[in-house]
Amino acid sequence: MRAPFGARLTESVAARGPLCVGIDPHPGLLDAWGLPRDAAGLERFALTCVEALAGDIAVLKPQSAFFEAYGSRGIAVLERVIAEARAAGALVLLDVKRGDIGSTMAAYAQAYLGEGSPLAADAVTLSPYLGFGSLAPALDEAARTGCGVFVLAMTSNKEGAAVQRAVDEHGRTVAQTLVDEAAACNSGATPLGGVGLVVGATIGDSGLDLSRLNGPILAPGLGAQGAGPADLARVFGPSLRHVLPTSSRDVLAHGPNPEALRGSALRVRDSLAAAR
Template sequence: MTHGSSIPGASIPGATFGERLAAAFASRGQLCVGIDPHSWLLTEWGLTDSAAGAETFGRSVVAAAVGRVGIVKPQVAFFERFGAAGFVALERVLADARAAGLLVIGDVKRGDLGTSVEAYADAWLTPGAPLEVDAITLAPYMGVASLQRPIDIAREHGKGLFLLAATSNPEAATVQQAVVANGPRAGLTVARAVLEDVAELNADDPRGGAGFGSIGVVLGATLTLANFGINIALAPPTRQTPVLAPGFGHQGGNIMDLTSIYGEYAEGVIVSESRSVLSQGPDRLAAAIERRATEVGAVRG
């Protein structure tokens, strides 16, 4: 594995997010490193629990990720807790990641409608914005159609979205396993309905090719997806739905089970890990990322 500073194809002008994700996978594999400056991690790293500590932490993770993985995922809540100074720190972390050619998924988990959700998309997906990332996570529980403006903005700028469908936290099961009562998705679970809506959006995207779509879903690695009404033997036949997969590593998901967990979706799975590598500390972080990236690559062949 070479440790160049950029991902071939990741910054092609006019490319869709799906195309850039495919380039990242081809160049650096499917591992995504989380940037989660928990207070306890900052302490273990010998940093202050402050915006300055979070900035040092985040920029160090980016530096260790370059050339070893193609994707990073900052959890913005850990920066937001420091207020304005935390957002300044996050902006600097994101600037480093963009300069390095990494794909950045902003784990923002916003969920709103109308002009409010449009403003979130403007903040995170507009080229040149201080908080610009390549994709964001969104909560679709006011209806996937309520996210139409972020969908439009993402398509316009070659950005991506990941909609929560089946998440690893047990509290979510009551909602995500509930059955839709009416409409075109009647009889499906909420999780399956979100997945179907996303597959339809990708199929209808005039800019997409036959590879990855630019809208994905979040499906936790610690779940039995059949319990959420999701048949992993059935993937979209023409355009793959990307899957952001939290839960590997510290939360108990085993990378050796990638194919058995995700079935036909495994090719498009972003293997997201945070604490399992971040807890190795600043001196061992780069080696931990490289080791884990190699393990994930071995599973995918």
């Protein structure tokens, strides 16, 4: 069996630097690259990203929705992206934000984390807002196959605060409850547990105690959404060493030339490494 995700992520970041690049084939980016808004344009866009980035960047994060929008042909492209990125040495974090209960959650887990599934990635994003316990099938499958999960905890969209910052009868925010649940899953893992969190890089003072998490933190919002390396230090403090910043549009705007795309990602990566 392969090493647990926390160990593989730690090794990849040490070798390649602390950056996750999103592969987001937004229609506007297809236009900017001079590509058609169809499955052929999607394929050209996504595989150019893999060609440019998978050999140097620690983690690539395809956004599943942009592939699903093209039906079965889009899913076929996503399968190629996952396989080719992993073959080139990158870890693949599939951004699907799934959250359900019982057998449905188990089916999602098999699809995205199951050994031998054509859509199986190294990690996935999950939504816990049917209760953290509803994620158990995915957590169990991830542990069995050496994969990771990133649970939405405190996101940067303004609507999220109504739920995530709500306080329970013990005075804990919902987000802190999720942090504590994830920390319990990661207890005793070395060098890092495989249950990560998603915490937006632009949220400012989160009020979260991340000190016992012992897991990775995916921090979207770098670049186009306004966050820079200094913001990461302010938001995450001593937990910065476990933060995996993610950038999409700022890097992808430099396509379709693969060398320009790679150069942009490496500059972002190096600026993050220097700020740690």
